[in-house]
Amino acid sequence: MSDELKPDQLLDKIDHTPSCGNWMDTPVHIRPGMYCYAAKAESVETLGLPNARPWNPTDDDWKLPENWKEIIHNAIKERLERFRTFKVFMDICVRCGACADKCHFFLGTGDPKNMPVLRAELLRSVYRNDFTKAAQILKMIPGGEKLSGGRPMTLDVLKEWWYYFFQCTECRRCSVFCPYGIDTAEITIMAREIFNLLGLNIDWIATPISNCYKTGNHLGIQPHAFKEMIEFFTDDIEEITGVNVEPQFNKKGADILFITPSGDVFADPGTYTCQGYLILFKYLKDKYGLDVTWSTYASEGGNFGFFTSHETMKRLNAKMYAEARRLGVKWILGGECGHMWRVIHQYMDTMNGPADFLEEPVNPITGTKFENAKSTKMVHITEFTADLIKHGKLELDKSRNANRIMTYHDSCNTSRGMGLLDEPRYVLQHVCDNFFEMPPNTIREQTFCCGSGSGLNAGENMELRMAGGLPRANAVKYVHEKFGVNTLGTICAIDRAALSTLMEYWVPGVTVSGIHELVGNALILPGEKERETDLRCDPLPGMEEEEDE
Amino acid sequence: MDINQQLELKKEEILKKWFESAINSYPEDTAKFLKKSKNQFDNPVGSATLQSLENTFRDILEMKISKNYKYSQDIVEQNKIENALDPIIRIRAVQNFSASEAVAFVFELKNIVKSTIGKLNDQNSLEEFRGSSSNSVISSYELFEHKVDLVALAAFNRFMKCRENIFLLKATEAKRRIHSAFERAGLVTELNENELVGSSKS
Amino acid sequence: MNQKYMLPLAGVFLLFLLAYAGVEGVGLQWLFGIVIPYLAVIAFIYGFVNRVMCWAGSAVPFRIPTTCGQQKSLPWIKQNRIDNPDTAIGVFIRMLFEIFLFRSLFRNTKAAFNRDENNKLTYSWEIFLWLGALAFHYGFLVVILRHLRFFLEPVPVCLTFLEYLDGIVQIGLPGIFLSGIVLLAAALFLLARRIFDAKVSxxxxAADYFPLFLIIGIAATGIAMRYFTKVDIVGVKEFTMGLVTFHPVIPPGVGGLFYAHVLMVSVLFAYFPMSKLMHAGGIFLSPTRNMANNTRAKRHINPWNYAVDVHTYEQYEDHFREKMIEAGLPVDKEE
Structure with a gap:
């Protein structure tokens, strides 16, 4: 017999199994490209959050407060009382595995700790050890500790938490498939609250919230600059349409206050969506006398506080109602944004309401009562526009979008935290002729996240974002190849920024566009000149040849 | 029977083994899942990997190789194969792999072919396969090895392109965040660090 | 061998042996037949109530249902009233579907059937999770209901009818009850899935294997008594009626196997409230499923909604007034 192994056997000899079958024994390795930089001390200080200091996630020493374990233990205890979701979700998971392959981060990275159930178990294991009777009984038996599935809190566990809870975009897709509705987003939210008690936020979240607190928006655009920025769009629109859309700012006594994520004001391609809003408001003003105002104080619809803690979310969100009250408007209209709408729809009224100083929202042009928003008094712009279109109040020229072959990406928050599914599709189909849906297991309530939500759209974690966005990109690629789709419509500011990059990597040839950019293209303003280009200054369909002549 | 015919004959078995060896570079639990579901949308990594390997294998069979196996002369074939490799490499470029781990699956093909074709020749060991009296088998096996080398070079090229792409995206995205008009308006300069910090202190 | 399931398996064996030997060898019928069952029931009731009260004691600060369909919005847009309910009735139906049909688990399988490129029908294992779970829970339910005949005198008609249905497949004597077989088979399937599906494994x-082994043990001993060792039914009924009427008796002629069965059931009862088995109660309290999606229409109250520091407009204007005036933005105070 020869000692030499045959190739086949050689292959069999390669051991691909992780060091051990137990995930608790697999240590965390914080890999560049997968994590976001630590929060700057100044940003943490602005909001008076604890333990502001410079630190680096890849260092051994995270410069934690001395009693950090106690802080975590008490924080969990407090949150178990405050949130039934948290307590119930800690107790009732049966680890059936239904959620395991539903997470875009698991599908894209192939890291088993990105299975939603395991992400939750990271925290649950400590909960079991510290808070359950079963673990306390089992601890009395020698070797029983292992049986309980619990583990004590250590620095390595904390690092593992930090690494993986910042690899969750709180998209809730797992929750759709869970037989008990366990929502990993809730658990991630709790974990991130705990991180903030220890000064462990990431900079991509901490700096925007610090900016937002002081200047009213995430980028820190000061009031005069915000106004100038929008006036710049006004110039661009005038060049294209020949009409000055005359936006109004901080106007007392206006009918409606309009709030949109500041991403629409400063980041391409959101800026074109912003121009779409401006055109719509001008149209409504000229035709029907509707008076809409922007605010520089409440100049941010998005709320990165939501990714920090419930308290920070409330502090940032307070500006919306405060400004509506100060300006004396009737109700508030909200732009295209994902997590902004999760906050407005499920949290705002509870946190900062009641909004009894506002009127129950009625569309003054069509007379439609927005029954579903009668308490919060805030209406989504696609609900508003869909209502206008349905009543034939908008004059639209679809042919100006004829070169767009569209598909639509449901953003996680508006689909699974609200159920806004058909309104944007209705608008889309009335401003554009070519529309193709992606496969059913990738849209509506089963939509795949862009991979960059919940404050993870930084630059340094690009590998994570591209891997997490793979399931989404893959579905876009399918319709791109099958139907020639060239434009991905979306109603989320983070999507507009993140999906653009995602498409560049996975599906070159697909551009990302807000729904109201297309509305802006199609809407015929009173007194406009013949348009030659769309809002991106690209020639309109049919105009390309004329240029050549 | 020349090696191309042999490969064609054993195509399914080879592809199956190749797919498994590629997938086994993932943690065990993940690998089992990636193998299991064939749905393109529920399991994008598994299905793209399979598709990409199939296309690559097809291209290997169709490759037209220069007479004296000059790598520089086979650049056209190498470029062709890069396209087939794109999906699998593009995925591995953003996952938890070092450069060598990301492209190692290409080299696995040699071992897999040796073991399967070796059996086909009715000679159960590699030694015998190599020592076969038929010269044509030996030379065509060398041809095959040369082809795999080309695939490996192509994989390396593509991997670098993807990584460069990632770094480019990191750079350009930051730019896009600031709308071009923003700069034109001269608003960016007003938002320097000092001013922001200053405003937060007052 | 994997310690995660070997230890629970050994534990269940130990329980079996403990009761069997205790009764057959030492004559501890009173311990395994009377003391432990009473303690177990007390532990179960106390633990269950305690756990549910503990959950209910936690606040529900926000209304955060997972919406799985079109919301109620404009009158001409068709709402999905079950998957995205805005009324209590809608929530009730959604919960019924969840509790009785495991709707969310079923959703798992909808996409699992697909035709691949070669037009071959592909499916994933996941439909079997749903089927297995349904079979397991309904099998268990019928078995429990059937067992009520031991605790009620006279036996209600509906129970007799249920038994008739359960035994409708007449094979041999005594007639086969489907529920027991289904329960055992489903439990074995769920166990196999846990061991052999790498992802689930x-x-x-250990806490996932233990109840499975326990239930398999209970079902196996039950089946053994009914079909093979032919336990003395009259004696058993005398025993169970004694327990429920608080006049416990130890009937002669009932052997160790029966006490092993009783001990395992007792352990299951006592273990229930401190384990994941509480999902049976938890599903009713899961805020992502049991709340209506109507937050914008009806204000939800957070009991601990405390005031927070905010950056007010006045502070904002004080900070930026000059720049605002210069830019032509309206201000509240001119200086």
């Missing part, structure tokens, strides 16, 4: 804990 990776996430499983």
């Amino acid at each position: 990776y996430i499983s804990l």
